[in-house]
Amino acid sequence: MPFEQPPSPVAPPSAPPRPWAVPLSGGLGIAGLLAFAASDPEQATLAVALAVAATVATLVLSVDAFSRARPQPAPTALIEAAAQDDAKTSSWEAALEALPDPVLLIAATEPDDVAGRRIVFANAAAREFLRVPREGALLVTALRDPEVLEIVDEALFGRVPACAAYETGGAQDRFWRAWSRPLPSPSGFLALLSLRDETDARRMERMRADFLANASHELRTPLASLAGFIDTLKGHAKNDAEARAKFLDIMATQADRMRRLIADLLSLSRIELNEHVPPSGEADVSLIVTDVVDALTPLAHEKGVLLQAHMPPAGAATVCGDRDQIVQVVQNLVDNALKYSPEGSAVEIEVAPGLTVDQAVLPTSTRAARMSLLTPDRADDVRYVLIRVRDQGPGVARQFLPRLAERFYRVEGQKSGERLGTGLGLAIVKHIANRHRGGLSVESAPGEGSVFSVYLPRSEPRTRAVEPGRLLVIEGQAANQASGDQRSLAS
């Protein structure tokens, strides 16, 4: 837009290109006439008369020509210059606006006036992240972290650049780094504040540390047992066929456990890495539950446990989410329930669409203790699809409930049967639910069985049509105006 300036309606008229052409041609004509008069005395009087007339005409014409060609102090030139200036600033502004990182310009009048620090410009990314209008909001309403406020002050009044790191809380932690720079300003103080999302880098760092710690800790036990059996097989059990077969069986089990452990660890790391990026696809929970039940029925038969699923027809319970990950959620929950179910009992799977958060966390029984292991940030217009898995196993005492989703946590004195879990199942469920902006809660009491509930945001047709974040970027001005009115402290 800034480059498509319409032609000015008061553009200067096309002035004679060379004003000196008039007197020059006039002068040449006069000289010619005078030369003619000199060469031909008979016609001299006439020629001189013509020359005099030509001189007068030339003078008149050239005065006119020069007066028209004189640089005009007309307003048109000034307007053009101003338009060029505008085009320049608005293209700078458009560049700031288009930056992917949040950028804020902050103006202030005096150091001890907190309410005087205002955002005079917030680019699209800043408006989306901080939920502030394009201009006019108070700085404290947007950012109240003391370190960030401090570096802004340093840039505003100390005139020195500064840098700080801060975290935004909520269900998904985000790490930010903030830079402040002093800017020249003719009146008052002006500073630039730029934020950068460093969540990816920090998560990567943490993932590496966690993975190493977990892997070294949890893999050591099966590895030690493998090494022990290998030593025995190489040594005195070398020629004992019966012992060899038995040992190889144990080794195969241990190797299998290590394999599952590594697969789970990798999968958990991947999920954690992307936890702050919401999934974009859609998945039908009813179909997923049907698939998982089909896949696990043989195992349930083997254990003599009945699998029952109650769910709405396909298409009624669709969530925004990654299908593979939701399969993992249902599979882990049902797998867990089967693991702890005694023979002859039943595992119930229930799917309920369209619940509010309060309905989703409503306790199902008065005898069991309820604990929410993950609560999403509150958003009132979101409806949730609930997946509930109930078993008739031994149940868990109240004091162990909050730690259930911790990695490698095992309730003391509980045996999960011959098929030992990796201790990561519920941690994976929790992190997947968090990535989907959902929640996880458990109800249990000793002897009462356990109920695990996962609720994920239902996909709404309207949210798919227009994504609010994008809208803000496209029609910057109009959208900002609307959100600008919602800020309160601006006077």
Added chain:
Amino acid sequence: MSDTTYSGPQPLGQTQVQTDFRANPHTVRAYGDELNQLTAEVTRLGGMVESQVADAVSSVARRDVALARAVIEGDVRIDDLQREIERRAIRLIALRQPVAADLRRTVAALKLSLSLERTGDMAKGIAKRALVLAEGEPMLPLTRSIERMGKLVLSRLKDVLDAYTTANLDQAMNVWAHDDDVDEHYDALFRELLTYMMGDPRTINGCAHLLFMAKNLERIGDHATNLAEIIHYELTGEDVLADRPRRLAQDAQS
């Protein structure tokens, strides 16, 4: 940034009506400025308290002695700012004699700053105990429980302060109505600590400190609901009369 969406609280439709409270309708411009400044100072105090609580909890989790000391020393600034807010509010009442919404806003700023200052003291208390804990053996699973509870309490505090800056009554009432998560965590942690102490008497010293930390966190959660009640008063002029929904739900069950 552009390919991820912010997941925080969404602005609500009703905010429009409520924000009119804080527009500046005063003929004397300085009066409106003073009111705005009061609100801004309270918000700043809120930010300071928030980061004190976060730092205190992470000093426990990471056994970070330096961070714990910084929290203990940082409490003075919170006290100073609280006194400053009090002074400003009293000055405003004396000079401008606010009525109706303005009076409520001033009184709310006073009450909020007091409640926030106490929250800051609790963060300081947690940091002091973190220093003691750092001298003993690490108790990893227990400090992890404290960290989990701390995160929960922090999200309450963040929500209620967000509600204050945006004058969002619904959001404040959400915080007020959902305190039960924090209580549940406190109960569970209490039992867990008892089990530990009974199992191994050598852990009693550390566990006792953790118990007080958990209690402090639980009280910070209570302060968050208290802040929500003050915001409710500021915006509507009425006290929150109803019982917490949790209690009602339990009554209905029994």
